[in-house]
Amino acid sequence: MKDLAHRICSSKKVDSALELLKRSSFRSKFKLTGQDRQYIQDKGIETIKDHAFDFINSRIASQFPKNDGKQTPMKGHPVFIAQHATATCCRGCLQKWHRIQKGRALSDNEAGFIVSLIMGWIEKQIGGGENEFIKQQ
Numbered sequence: 001m002k003d004l005a006h007r008i009c010s011s012k013k014v015d016s017a018l019e020l021l022k023r024s025s026f027r028s029k030f031k032l033t034g035q036d037r038q039y040i041q042d043k044g045i046e047t048i049k050d051h052a053f054d055f056i057n058s059r060i061a062s063q064f065p066k067n068d069g070k071q072t073p074m075k076g077h078p079v080f081i082a083q084h085a086t087a088t089c090c091r092g093c094l095q096k097w098h099r100i101q102k103g104r105a106l107s108d109n110e111a112g113f114i115v116s117l118i119m120g121w122i123e124k125q126i127g128g129g130e131n132e133f134i135k136q137q
């Protein structure tokens with residue numbers, strides 16, 4: 001329930017960020033592959049969300065992330081693709097696109113927003129929105 005409430009109040013911010021990203025031809029080039037889609041189907045969307053939290057916490061959230069700017073691979077996991085598509089791949093992109101300052105650790109709210117953005121993008125890629133995806137499970 002707590003998660004649902006958070007989703008509802010943050011969804012507007014996520015939607016407007018996704019709309020803005022659509023205008024970037026570079027960001028729009030990123031798409032999930034068939035393999036990525038299969039991986040999401042196999043693991044389930046909640047597991048993918050856990051992975052997104054793990055990646056953000058381990059690679060992005062600290063004050064000075066390791067290899068910042070190059071820490072997110074271009075393939076190998078649907079969350080990596082989503083991070084490039086949503087400009088949440090490094091602190092430079094987060095600062096430029098989402099006005100999240102670098103040089104300090106992310107707050108829980110910021111990490112939550114980033115994960116919502118990643119999951120929002122993935123859900124749109126899968127098509128039909130989250131509810132339909134859950135119905136198929």
Ligand SMILES: [Zn+2]
Binds near residue numbers: 090091
């Ligand atoms: Zn980046």
